[in-house]
Every structure is written in C-alpha cells, then in structure tokens.
Amino acid sequence: MEKTVSFHLNGKLTEILIDPNLTLLWVLRNHFGLTGTKYGCGIGFCGSCTVLIDEEPVRSCTLALSEIEGKSVVTIEGLAKDGKLHPVQKAFVDHDALQCGFCTPGMIMNATGLLLKNPSPTTQEIKAGMEDNLCRCGAHMRIIDAVHTAAKEMKGGK
C-alpha cells in the first residue's frame, strides 16, 4: 500500500515512498522533521496545522498525502528566504503578535494565504479570514495589526 508521492516542499521537489493515506501533518512532522506545523486538535478546528498548498491555506491535519501529489507545499519553515523573515513573520515580531507562540505558525501561514488572495484586506476581512484559527493566549488584536502591516509591506515589495 506504499506509494511514491512527489510534491514540492518549501520549493524543493520531494519524493517519498509512503502510505498515501497518512495525513500531511504527521508526515511533515515525523518524516521531514518540520515541526513548526503544530498539532492542536487533529480534526480541523484550530488551524495550528495550517500550511500553504498551491498558495491556499489548508489544514494539514485533515489532508491525506495522496492529495498533494504534484502540488506545492509551503510550511512555516519555508517562509523566510535567505535568512530574511517573510513580511508576515516580521510583522508578527514587530507587533509582538504572539505569546506562547503555539498558534503562531498556523496564524502566519493562514495570514500569508489571506494576503496572497487579498493584498489589502480591511479589518473585517482579516477577522473573517482568520476567524477559525484559534489562539488561547489572546494575541488576536496584535495579529490583526500585524496582518495590516504585512499587507502594506508586501505591496511595497512588489
């Protein structure tokens, strides 16, 4: 039942011989050592496992590996380029938009996906787009500010 699944992982073409029914979350964490993608619930309710698949934010805990064949997966580890933080990461640092930091990778990936689709979101649109990513520490207000800042930064960079 093992099969070769090939996909782009953080920009690199990757092949893995594996049971394609395994979920992306645990394969990323356990087989690729990419532990920035977090387990928070395993059933799609918290968003801490969010990664980008072909630029769309997706919950990796409910996604079978077979579904990413030929696609491009970006995790939190693949966001910074050449040691330079991605604007969303930088904005999270500048706004101190985190406390325990456990929801942070999922928040950043979801926000990045949001900004790829909507480069200048309103506060309402940010709230709606981030709604189902949960943060227990209550960093929400700063996350919204960080997304605004990142939006400006990303447009400036283009």
Added chain:
Amino acid sequence: MKIRKTKPEKLIPTTDGSGMKRRSFVRLLGGGLFVFFNSWTFPDLFGGTPEQGRSLPKDYNAFLRIAEDGTVTCYTGKIEMGQGIITSLAQMMADELNVQFEKVKMVLGDTDLCPWDQGTWGSLSTRSFGPNMRAAAAEARGVLFSLASDKLGVPVTQLEVKEGIITDTKNTSNSVSYAELTKGQKIEKYLDVKPAVEDFTKFTYVGKSYNHADAILKVTGEAKYTGDLKLPGMVFARILRPPSHGAKLKSVDYSAAEKITGIKVIRDGDLIAVLHEDRERADQAIVKIEAEYSFNEMPVNDKTIFEWMLKADSGSNEIRSGGNLETGIKLSEKIIESEFLDPYLAHTAIETHSALAHLDGDKMTVWASTQSPFGLQEAIAGELGFKLEKVRVITPFVGGGFGGKGAAQQGIEAARLAKLAGKPVMLIWTRDEEFFYDTFHPAGVIKIKSGMDKNGAIKLWDYAIYYGGTRGSETIYDVPNVKATHYRQNRNAPAVHPFGTGAWRAPNANSNTFAREVQIDIMAAEAGIDPLEFRLKNLKDEKMIACLKAVADKFGYVAGKIPGGRGIGIACGTDAGTWVAHMAEVKVDKSTGNVEVVRIVCAQDMGLCVNPEGATIQMEGCITMGLGYTFTEELLFEGGNIKNRSFDSYEIPHFSSLPKIETLILDRKDQAPQGGGEPAIIAVGAVIDNAIFDATGARLYRMPMTPERVLEALKKV
C-alpha cells in the same frame, strides 16, 4: 560609519593583557581567598540532596553563572508559556547585576540545572521569584565587588560597575570585568551581610518595553515545544481511555490492534497503550481495542450541578468577618439577596499535554509541557520508585498553560511507558484527552446578601461561596458588617466535583469578582446612584479608587444612572497584588440576545511595571480570554462523561469576538512589581454583565451569558 568605543570595551584588553593582573588572579586563587569549582552538581549548588532541596536555595550561585565571554546565564525553575518571563526576568537580572540585557541568557524549568520552584502559576514569577533572584544577583554583585577590590587594590567604595566591568573611579584604566573575575566558574565566596537590592530608579532595562525575546524562534517554527522533540528509536504512544470519569475497566481485547504492523501493545495494570514509530499508526490501533467498563456515575450534570452543590454535605469555614451582621441588617434601608452561578471551564491551551520520556541507564529524563517541572519530577520519582536525582524534568517552550498544566499525569504516563518499552516514548494527548483530563476551573455558587442605608453607604455584606474557591473574594469596599463563608468539600462526604478541578487563569477571582461587582451594580441601580460614584463612595482603597478614576478618564465616562440605555458597564477588583478596573460598552440585539462588545478599557496598577509592552500584551490576552468565560465557555457533562470535547462544542474566543481593547498601566515606579498575567481577566464577566444591564435593564446572574440566557433575562425586564 563611526564606531563609538565605550570605555569598558577599551578597558578589557588592558586588564587582560597586563600580565600582572592574571598572575595576581592566580595568586589570589592560591591564597585561598576564594575557590572555584568546576562541577555543577546538585548537592554542590543547592547544598544538599534534592530531597532536602525542596525550597529556594540560599546559594546565589544557583541563580546565575557568569561565563568566560561575559554571558550571564540565569536559572529559574519557572517556565515560559507565553507570559514573557524569559524577557522580564532577564531584564531584572541585567539591572541587578549591572550587565547588558543582551548578555543574559535564561535557562528555565530544568530540574537538574535550575533552583527548585513550586510551579509557574498565581502570577508569582515577578513578585515572588523576582525578589529572590534579585537578592541573589545583588549578593553576586557584592562578591564581585569585593573580588575586584582585592584585584585592583582599591577599596570597594572606590569602585563602580557598568555593563559587567568594575572600574576604579579614581583611575578608570584600572578595571576588571565580571568574566575575568569568575572565569566561568562558580564563585565560592559569600557575604555575611547580604547587600540590599538596587533601587529601581537606578535600573536601565526594567521599566522599558521589550518584545518577546523568543519571538524570532516562534515565527520561524524553530521554537521547540515538547511534541517537536525526537530521540533515536522514539515511539509514539496512545493510551486506552475510559469513556467517563469513574468508569472501571472490566475486560479488554487488543488482539485487533496488535495485528497492525509495528504496533506494540503495553499493559501495566489499568495502563494500556499502543506504541508505534508513526503517530497515526498508534491512532489507528487505539480505536481497534475493545474494552468493557462498569459505570458508577454521579447523578449530576451541568444543569443540576448548582443544586447538587447547595444540597451537598459540605464542610465550611468562615474566611472573613467584621462587625456584626445583625447590626448591618438594622442599619440597612435596603437589603438585596442574589445568587450567582459559574460553570466548569476548560483551559484549552492550543498545545495539548505532551511528554517525551527516556530511560537511560538508571536515569529517567522527561521533557514535558508542564507548569511545574519540580512537582512533576517528584511525582514521577514517587510513581517509579526512583530517587529524586534519578529523574530529570526538562521543560521546553510550553504552548500555553493558564493553570492547566500543573498536574503530572501525562509525564507519569510517558515515564511509565518508557520504562516498560525500553525506548523513548512520546505522548501527545489528543484534544479529546485534553478536554477529558483537564483540571477544570471549578463550577460554583455564590450567594450574597448585602444592605445599604438611605444614602447608599453599604452596611452589610454576607457572602457565601459554594465550591468555587476563595481567591478574589475580598469585599474590597468599606463595609462595617461583613461575613464570608466558604462551603467546600467535606473530607468525610462523597466528592462533590465529578472530576478534577484546579487552577485557571485567575480561577476563582473571576467568579468572585463577577458576583461582587454585579451585586454592587445592582445596589447602585437600586440606590439610583451612578455606578462609578456608588463605588467611589463606598471605597477607601486608594489604589482601587485610582484605577477606577483612571479607567473612567480613559473611557471618557460621563456619569449617569443605570439602566441608562447606553450599554456602559463598570467593574473592578484585585488579584495577585495588582488592582484593575474595567469599563465596557456593549450593544444588545434584543431579538436574538446577541451581545456585541464594542469596547473594553482597562486600567491596572501592578506596582513597578518591569516590561510595559509585555504587561500590555498580558492585559489584552486576559481581556480576550475573559470574553470566552463571559459568553461561550461552559463544560457540558452527564455524570463523569464530559460531553463537549472539541473546539466546535466548547467555544473559545475567535477573532470576531474581539472588541476594541484599550489598556492603561498606572505609573507606580516606587512600588514593588506585582503579578500581570492574570489580573485583567477577573472583571471581564462583571463589566459585561453590568453593561448589558445598562443597555437593557436585564440582569444576568449566570455565566456564560449566552444569547438564550440574555433573552431569558430580557423577558423579566
């Protein structure tokens, strides 16, 4: 670019290269003035075996170590779970020792390296550990001065220190760095008279804002939490769980689970687990186990719990009394009796309880998401029959705690399994397990009978808590006739709480502040007095008064009687040595019962604020989290069966819950720093309740204030 050379930089090489200095250093050593030890073993550091060391050590060396490059490593048994002590304790250490902030490194929550600690809760890190750490740093500074005095040949009084360099004030080229004095070793010299800690006014870093020191690690995914660790040969465990609290295993068949390739089933009494190097295989195997249970459920659920508590055979004790209740009744023109209800709450840190255990020879090492590494160490040692020094608990970053990670269960489970399996075992609880085994914020009932005279002066305060806990139950108002009673578990009677309860973010202070501040509001409304004025009139506590005035000012409050239709609420209280006052504005949709919080403003007096930015974040976090217990959070259960065990049935605050939050920290540089991770949550329930009343005239006595309950209350208006 011009590089400005600071004096110390220039001076280090001079001292170092002078030849004489180094030699005299050696001579000093030989002369027996002080002795360095290379080893940093437990007895060496803590002056005894770990069994004897269950208190904060006296030896300042336990708190800090100065490396050869001048880096100061600061050791604390506290842990970092987002509250920011990795930053604020480093600020305090840098100032007290007088070294650069950037040179301070923190080692947290490692039982082999750090001084004993009772656990990270109760907002104690700054107010309780802080002074001890500062005292240690002050003594170290004193010792370093005396060493420098010998080395530089001038009296201590002629020395000054800046950024870790001690300089002769009469000859600034005569100086020596901390690093040169200690050479990275333990300093075996102590002061008979312990020096005073530095005056806060002399501080450079304390009082300034710093972003989370660990932010870069956390935004890049580099930060390691327990579940992110991996050891060679490590397997993931899933444990067979009972369907409800109190259920007993009768029979079990795990043959189907064993058929999965690579699965190993382990049984040790009631502990039955499956192990696999792939977490998901363990997930698949655990559901294949067939088990039968017998049930002996308590006949109570989330609806009947309050009646259950009131009827229970309780123990009771008087926690406060003053004056005479009869006198209070006589003096009162109006007497108001109310009953407030609060449900069980879950912690739901986004990181579930996790532990990685590894038995190497006869030493068990456990990495765990815990708020109490030393408590866990003790529990594991007890469970396994190990000596304390044969158990080491290491605490990586913790993904939120809120009082919910103080128990030792997952660490014990992982350690037992690692011992049985002979391999490192990683246990990451599922969200379902997290809800089931949470040590819930206790449900409770609070009854208040209060009275006031015709001028609105409170004369009577008869307060009774049933099972909710006493934290935050102070009357705070100036009332002559007071009694407070706590009805709690009677040791000889059956358990009243159907499952484990424990701390939460300012646990009982939320319940008690809710009850008191709503009652006060009811009285203000009855008296026909503006609720801010009513509070000020009945308060003597200067700090509370200052907070109320500050919050009203920031809010732009205009006095008015309630209910005034404006939807403005006020509430205040104290917790962890800190004073808070809140104002909120809400809009209530009378047809649906939906409440929209437009704005919350909070003023806080926390004494000297070590890191204003960090404290502000904590206040925002508290207010946001407080909206959860106010509006949505409530554990549903039937007997020992927890019914809501996922984020869709137990709803915590989302982005859309977010009002405009404004915070204000009173400037109290002259006072000792107090707790900041919890206080701002305590009055959120009350301030919203009072705002709903002002908006509609409807009064709620029960949290959470769901739309149904709001509609229910509206019917009574």
